[in-house]
Amino acid sequence: MTKENLRKTGNRMEEAAADYLKSQGVRILERNFRSREAEIDIIGQQGQTLLFVEVKARGEEQKSGTAYEAVGISKQKKICRCAEYYMYTKGADPYRTSMRFDVIAITMGADCRISWIRNAFEYVPYSRSKPHWRVL
Numbered sequence: 516m517t518k519e520n521l522r523k524t525g526n527r528m529e530e531a532a533a534d535y536l537k538s539q540g541v542r543i544l545e546r547n548f549r550s551r552e553a554e555i556d557i558i559g560q561q562g563q564t565l566l567f568v569e570v571k572a573r574g575e576e577q578k579s580g581t582a583y584e585a586v587g588i589s590k591q592k593k594i595c596r597c598a599e600y601y602m603y604t605k606g607a608d609p610y611r612t613s614m615r616f617d618v619i620a621i622t623m624g625a626d627c628r629i630s631w632i633r634n635a636f637e638y639v640p641y642s643r644s645k646p647h648w649r650v651l
Contacts, residue, residue, distance in 0.1 A: 528572040528627075529556050532619040535629050541566060550600040553593035557619075558601060565607075565614040567598045569635075572621040586618050586635065595639045614638065 533543055536559055544565075545558040557568040571585045586594075594616060602609050618635040622628040 524572070524623075525570075528621050528623075529570050531621065531627060531629065532568070532570040533557055535619065535631070536566075536568065539631070545601070548597065548601055550597040553597035555594055555597050555601065563613050565598075565602075565612060566617055567594060567601075567614065568617045568619055569594060570619045570621065572623055574623050588639075591616070591636045592639050598638075609638075 529546065533546065536557065537543060541559040541561045543557060543559050546556070548555045548558055555567050556570040557566070559566040559568060569586050569590070573585075598614065598616070599609050602612060602614075615634055616636050616638065618632040620630040620632060622630075
């Protein structure tokens with residue numbers, strides 16, 4: 516699959532994930548929010564909780580692991596840093612804001628199956644002495 520086709524497929528899967536979350540009562544606040552080091556596919560709100568959602572799609576016949584397994588510790592740390600930056604830009608305190616890190620796993624095939632993994636991983640605080648957005 517070409518890079519352009521991968522991007523189009525990724526956009527379609529993110530759109531399907533956003534539609535699914537909306538149908539579950541999640542208010543979508545941002546899509547493809549970027550910091551210098553990472554990107555969060557979907558930022559939503561459910562009640563008073565901020566949701567930081569990573570969307571991963573895999574074909575039924577892919578042997579490289581499940582979509583959920585593709586969100587390893589390195590990716591989790593990057594998502595957490597990006598979430599810190601998002602809250603910094605919005606004036607929110609990450610230690611006083613209710614937040615959750617979820618994964619939407621999409622299995623592509625004859626029909627798309629969407630799995631919403633709530634609390635897929637815990638918040639991993641950034642380990643630098645200063646927040647990364649101030650070290651630019």
